[in-house]
Amino acid sequence: VTEKMRSDMVGSMPTANRSTGNTLRTYRTAIAANAEYSNFFTAVQDVAVVQSAINASANRVSGIYEKEVGVRLQMIANNTSIIFFDTNTDGYTNSNGGTMLGQNQSILDNIIGNGNYDLGHVFSTGGGGIASLGSICVSSRKAQGVTGSNSPVGDPFDVDYVAHEMGHQLGCGHTFNAATGSCAGNGSTSTNAEPGSGSTIMAYAGICGVTNDLQNNSNPYFHFVSFEQARVFLTTGSGATCGNLTSVTNTIPTVDAGPDYTIPIATPFVLTGTGSDPDAGANLTYCWEQSNVGGTFGNWNAPSGAN
Template identity: 35%
Template sequence: WMIFLFACLAPLNVVARFSPSPGYRMWSFDSLGASSVNGTQRTLVNVNHESFVSFVNNRAGELPYTLLFPSVLGETLECDVVPAFLAPGLLEKYPSLVSWTGLCKGRSSVSLTYNLNVPGSLSTTFFKDGQVVRVELDKKSSDAALYTIRRYADSEVSPDFQFITKEPPKFNDEAALFSNFLSGGRHLDQALTGLPVPPNVDKAYKFRIAFLVTDNFVAKLQAQGYATATKVDVIGYLSEILARLNGIFMRELGVFFELIADSEKLICLSNVPAGCGNWAPAGTTTSGNLLDRVGEIIEDEGVLSTDYEISHALYDVNNQFGVAWMGAVCRGNVTLRSGVSGVGTLNIDLKSDSFVVDLFAHEVGHQLLGSHTFDFCPDNPNYEDGFNFGPYSIPATAYEPGSGVTIMSYTGICGANGDVQQDSDPYFHSTSLLQMRAFVERQVNFAGCPNETIAISIAKPTLQVEVPDQNGTPTCTVPVGNFVQLTGQVLNPDNTATYYYTWERFDSQENTNYQVRANPRFMTQTPRADQPIRYLPNLYLATYPNVLASQLEEIFP
């Protein structure tokens, strides 16, 4: 077992400077207040589009902006925000696009995107007290000023998101980084063994991302009402999903991505004439085939290899989903920098976490050398017993029972015999963070990777875990059938930081049937703020077994 703790990193170089002035009130609570529609709880607010446009135009250059936001519980959050995630050159071309991030009083963070030319395009995400809170256009109303506030846990799950097949992440056996462990059948982490990796936990890294957006993906955006046939609308969508992605990667990994200045060159509005639209010649009908052509297409459209560190294609072809090169950031060969997220046959909301987290963030995780963390997925046709790369369980990181629940797991695609829950929780297992952070620092410090480094002022915490002492030796003996309470604490807390705790299994159980009671079964749980205690098995579920019928029961063997 391992307790994993992280401090919430300040987004970019924002300094919490809260103005004594009241700030700009983003919205007002709707007269309907909190309500229930089709069983889904929601809090409704109104956004005055014209007022917000006037605020932006009249306050240009006065940074940071102080904004007042309502939360899901009705209180008001005061936040300081600055422009982020869009290259300055891109903003010069499309001044109507707003992409902000910042800090709020009470040690929460916020990201906001808006197209000032499109009422109803506002999207806001908060991370507060370990919970994700989303503000998005209310889909049950035709009013472009009416928005819904809800916790991530209350989000609606698409009934069509039931089962998908992902292609394996790809490997390049010509790359020195991977040659040893591929030939020897060793795990990804071992490729980094022996490399001098500085413990630069006080730094955050920016990488420039180039999106290739195919014409059929644009058509899907249009069908869902998220874009017209204009590049500015598509870039607005990209800024929104990138803000969601960055909220996760910055908080947990100290990494964020910036949309490149020439992003419009890589948006395909039609499959004719030749060029960007001609992304699907004969044979390019699978995620893997497109993956091998992304770098070539980007170069053909006039975007240089020195203009980006990572690339990702969004497309829509039947039965094709996600695939990515492992360890793709800053590769010398641009073909190996790419990843692909495909919608396939899913009738899935392209702004939902079912797509942005379960698929897109999962593939980006592979691009940062993160491997799979699930241990049992028997109903997926791509699953095979034994040691395999790709969609198969990876023995050295098979820490999560069944399909798993974190981003690098296979949540929702392992069928009735493997699925633990329907959608991923929006965070990484600690083994994923160890893999990805080591890879990022290796690329930055030893591969000459271009990037922007941001200083982080939060000190690295020292963690103490309470273990009973017997005759001078830390020992923990658990009587059969008893519960265990695990407790940890930070010895050198930084009063400017919020600490989030989770206890996770750190032993591989690859290909272990989690439904057999002879096998131990403990779930990874979403990190919670300032709560370092974990009961094994879950005391609440054991006391009230019928309250959360969808939750997997935890057991000792």
């Protein structure tokens, strides 16, 4: 759940319409399974069973990313070569995610080859996760992503943790505003746009304590702050230096949030926006999000920073 900070890809917050364009970015993805993860799914060292579990998580995350930021994860053909069963020889320290960052980089480079993947990750049963921020396509760091859970199945694993940690690798920082529970010490004053624990992929839903947990699990979409960080990383940052780009026929929607107003404090208001998409059968979804970044951290009902 920790991000290993870098700031070379972070851009300014959006002041106009933003889009990742009409391009689908496909990254060759290598996901290792340490012995503890593999043995969770099979007692007879069945590689196919473990690979199926990896595929289920990767497909869930890829489906979210493709819809949100135009990114597809494509599993490498020989991913089964990085599935391990022996805790004494797999080369991973299951209880230490930070240590596994370097271990996974070395293991994937040695077995897969550094030039044969764009995004590397490892699944474990250790608690939480850690990832190198903005590391996709960066040869020295692109395998530095770790996700662990004692129950590595379903959305509580795939969305709350895998999509979150790979989100760091996409250049996204934490979006929660709280400083309690697991939120303590892990926030970012440049992206702390969500109240309390937050509820989107890069927030900490359900792990910040009763005073700040807005809900138990994360919603499967990015806050606009995360979207903008990913957009910059994918189009002008390291994420633009590798992967396979495919033009898509989908037309970029247009949106109009209406005129700007300055209103007195505590004034009730209603926001009305419009959007259009010329593609037949297109169903647009809308999300209004406020951003109170910066300042000190606070509880969900006492946000910090200027509006």
